[in-house]
Amino acid sequence: MNGVEKNELNTDDRLRLSFEATFDQAVDLKQALEPFLKVLEEHAGMWMPEVVEGKRQYTYSRASVLNALDEKRGKKSMSAGLFRATWPLLDMSLRLWLPPSAPRLYVWVSVQPLSLFRETARCGEFVDMVRAWASHYPVTGATANSLAEDQMVEASSVDRAVDHSEENEDGRIQEVSWLNIFGSKLVESVGRERILATPAHLVEEFPNGSVLLVLRPTAADFDSEEARVAQARAHVHLRPDLDFDTVLRTLRERSAALVPVEPRFHPDVAPFLSRLPDEFAISERQRKIAELNAFRPLEPEEWIPAALPSDVANPERVLTSYGDLSEGLVAALHTQVPSIMDETPESLTELDFYFWRENFPGRYTRELIDGHTAPALGAYLGGMLVRQLGGTWVPRQKLEESQVRIGKRVWLPFLRARRYMQSRQSLLDYSLTQFFREAERHQG
Numbered sequence: 001m002n003g004v005e006k007n008e009l010n011t012d013d014r015l016r017l018s019f020e021a022t023f024d025q026a027v028d029l030k031q032a033l034e035p036f037l038k039v040l041e042e043h044a045g046m047w048m049p050e051v052v053e054g055k056r057q058y059t060y061s062r063a064s065v066l067n068a069l070d071e072k073r074g075k076k077s078m079s080a081g082l083f084r085a086t087w088p089l090l091d092m093s094l095r096l097w098l099p100p101s102a103p104r105l106y107v108w109v110s111v112q113p114l115s116l117f118r119e120t121a122r123c124g125e126f127v128d129m130v131r132a133w134a135s136h137y138p139v140t141g142a143t144a145n146s147l148a149e150d151q152m153v154e155a156s157s158v159d160r161a162v163d164h165s166e167e168n169e170d171g172r173i174q175e176v177s178w179l180n181i182f183g184s185k186l187v188e189s190v191g192r193e194r195i196l197a198t199p200a201h202l203v204e205e206f207p208n209g210s211v212l213l214v215l216r217p218t219a220a221d222f223d224s225e226e227a228r229v230a231q232a233r234a235h236v237h238l239r240p241d242l243d244f245d246t247v248l249r250t251l252r253e254r255s256a257a258l259v260p261v262e263p264r265f266h267p268d269v270a271p272f273l274s275r276l277p278d279e280f281a282i283s284e285r286q287r288k289i290a291e292l293n294a295f296r297p298l299e300p301e302e303w304i305p306a307a308l309p310s311d312v313a314n315p316e317r318v319l320t321s322y323g324d325l326s327e328g329l330v331a332a333l334h335t336q337v338p339s340i341m342d343e344t345p346e347s348l349t350e351l352d353f354y355f356w357r358e359n360f361p362g363r364y365t366r367e368l369i370d371g372h373t374a375p376a377l378g379a380y381l382g383g384m385l386v387r388q389l390g391g392t393w394v395p396r397q398k399l400e401e402s403q404v405r406i407g408k409r410v411w412l413p414f415l416r417a418r419r420y421m422q423s424r425q426s427l428l429d430y431s432l433t434q435f436f437r438e439a440e441r442h443q444g
């Protein structure tokens with residue numbers, strides 16, 4: 001998958017399927033996988049894979065899947081990735097365990113956006129696909145659910161398995177997803193008659209004893225009131241020890257956490273802050289937007305009303321050293337932040353985002369930051385004030401006293417850069433973007 005796709009896959013909720021079954025290792029691989037790929041081709045529709053990836057990438061075909069699996073054959077398993085290069089996006093993996101391990105087939109499907117599955121017919125096709133796979137491969141467990149929902153469940157219990165319908169130590173069902181296949185062992189533990197009597201849109205028993213349960217006709221409206229009531233009823237039926245009102249209250253709290261919050265960021269830092277929510281788990285984004293809406297950056301104090309006189313013997317040489325520092329920053333970061341070469345206000349926002357995303361102050365040593373990164377950043381920021389706002393350097397022996405005169409104010413870019421690089425929070429409190437905008441306002 002290329003970088004653009006990876007980035008876009010992080011921007012919206014999606015439907016996630018985890019499917020595990022056994023398969024016949026006595027037949028050749030082509031024969032073993034033919035039913036799987038045939039079912040996929042019949043039911044995937046608009047999210048059908050376009051690209052197959054092993055060690056190389058291929059256009060999708062059954063033969064290319066076999067080639068990719070062979071390329072990624074290890075001692076214990078073989079795997080292949082299947083993706084889409086166009087919208088809707090797909091991230092899918094197929095893994096097969098090899099002898100002497102038990103013959104297991106594991107499929108992971110992630111389709112974005114989740115809104116595709118507001119349509120009853122498309123959800124029906126998805127269920128038909130899972131059912132058909134389960135008819136060819138004795139299934140041991142499966143779930144399909146909103147990624148955001150799964151993230152909230154995982155966050156609420158860090159020691160809980162990702163596949164929430166799987167059997168835990170005491171043989172109880174911890175969560176009910178939109179689509180579930182309960183393995184035969186779990187079915188017997190909970191009670192076959194009880195599971196088959198679950199109030200749900202669809203309940204079917206497979207020949208190997210596992211049971212398919214689909215809560216509702218559609219997956220995308222999982223956070224609606226109607227869906228939450230249905231989910232609570234099913235869960236409490238499967239777990240009589242649970243209290244319906246308590247379960248429903250928890251589900252409603254999850255839905256409330258996903259209600260869209262309109263971004264109202266401080267205008268000076270809005271270009272920077274608008275990049276941050278997508279870096280958090282989908283389930284956390286609305287809360288983060290609310291937090292960032294309330295954030296107010298500190299008013300810049302890195303300025304003085306009148307310039308201190310230059311106290312360096314050779315100003316030209318000092319200014320050349322500032323240029324060398326700035327060029328060193330560009331050389332170090334031009335791959336990660338290509339716009340740094342443009343030396344525009346947008347470049348500062350891109351740097352803000354890069355340093356925050358990488359948690360640069362937390363990942364690198366103070367020796368590197370204080371001795372190299374912060375001085376180079378101060379030189380780059382000061383040079384930006386000179387080029388973009390018509391400022392004039394006033395160099396000083398002490399680096400943090402070096403100034404850029406713009407109109408009636410004198411700015412201290414090296415001091416700002418040092419404060420900026422103290423912590424991840426300081427990247428917000430002392431952002432380069434805000435500093436530039438404040439200087440721009442006092443340009444006249």
